Amino acid sequence: MKRLAAAGLTIAAAVAASAPALAADLPQPAEPYTYNEPVPAERFDWSGFYFGGHLGWNWSDFQTNNAVTGRFNTRDNGVTGGVHAGYNYMLTPEFLLGAEADFSLSDIEKSRTVAGVNYKTSSDWNGTLRARAGWAFDRFLVFGTGGMAIADIDAAANGVSKDSVRVGWTAGAGIEGAVTQNITARVEYQYQNYGSDKFAIGGQTYKTDLDNNQVRFGMSYKF
Template sequence: MKRLAIAGLALTATTAGTAPVWAADLPQAPAPAYEAVPAPQQSIDWSGIYVGGNVGWAFGNFDNSSGGVGLGTSTSGVSGGLYTGYNFQVTPNVIVGAEADFSLTDLEESRTNGGLNLQSKSNWNSNIRGRIGYSFDRYMVYGAGGLALADLEVSGNGASDSKTALGWTAGAGAEALVTNNVTTRLEYVYQDFGSQDFNLNGRGVSSDFSNSTVRLGVGYKF
C-alpha cells in the first residue's frame, strides 16, 4: 500500500513538470490585429455663392484728341464697391467661377490745348468676368477676364457729353479663407474701353480710356 502511494506521488510530480512543455508545443492563436484609424483630414470647399466689398486705388488714363490736338491726361483716385459671384470646385485644387462687381471711382482731370479746356472723368465702372483659380488648401491664386463697363464724360467750353462705354477686362489675384465662410483677397484689375467719340457743340472729341485698379476685398461665402 505504501509503495502504491509513493508511485502515485511520483507520477503526479512528473506530469506537473512536463505540463508546461506540452502547453508550449500546442498551436498558439495569433493576437487580434486592429487596423490603424487614419487621422481626420480637413476638407476645404471653395464652392458656393459669395458676396463682398472692396476698396482700392485706381489709375485712369484718358488719351484724348480733338481736330489733331492732343488733350491726353491721366489721374488716380480712390475706388470702392461690391462684388458677388459663384465658385465651383472642379477638383481639390482647380476652381472655376463667374463674378460681377460694381465700383465707384474718383477719376477726374483737365487739360488745356488748342484753345479748348477739356475735362475728362469717370465716376463708376463694372466688370462681368469668369475666373479660374488654383487652390492650396485655404489659399487660392486666380486669373479673371471678361466684359467691362464704365461711365465716361468729357466737357469743355460750356458743353459736355457722356456715355456708358463697353470694353474688356483682365486681372489676377490671391484669395484666402480666413474661416470656412470669411475670405480676403488682393487683386489687380485692368480695363480697356478703346476709343469713344464725343460731341461738344459740334466739336468732336475722341477719348481712349483705360483704367488699372489695385484693391483689397473682404467677402462672405455661403
C-alpha cells in the same frame, strides 16, 4: 489521523490563497498592436455663392484726339470701392471655375488746357462681369479673371459737356485666402479697357479712349 487531515487542509488553503499572487508574477502575454491610420484633414471647399465688398486704388488714363488740340492725355487716380458677388465650382479638388460681377464707384476727374481748349474728363463708376479660373492650395487660391467691363465717361470742352456709357473688356489676377469657413480675403489687380468714344462738343469732335488700372483689397462671405 485527525491532526494529519487538519494539517493537510491548512496547507491546501495556503496554496489556494497564494495562487493568484503567483499567477500575477508570471509573464503575461503581450496585447496585440493595432495601427490606427491618421484621418486626413478636410480640405477647404471653395464651391458655392459668395458676396462681399472691396476697396482699392484706381489709375485712369484718358487719351483724346481732336483736329484743333491734336493728341493729348488726361490722367488721374483715386480711391475706388464697391461690391461684388459670384459663384465658384470645384471641378477637381484643386481646380476652380466661377463667375463674378462687381460694381465700383470712383472719383476720377481731370482737366487740361490744350490749344486754348479746356478739356475735362471724368468717370464716376464702373462694373465688370467676369469668368474666374483658379488653383486652390487648400485654404489659398491663385486665380485669373477676364470678361466684360462697363463704365461712364464724361467729357467737357470749355464748359460744355457730354456723357456716354462705354462697354469694354477687363483682365486680371489675384490671390485669396480663407480666414474662416465662411470668410475669405483677397488682393487682386484688374486692367480695364473701354475703347474709344466720340464726343461732339461745340462744333468739334473729340475722340477719347479710357483705360483703368485697379488694385483692390476685398472680403467675401461664402454661403
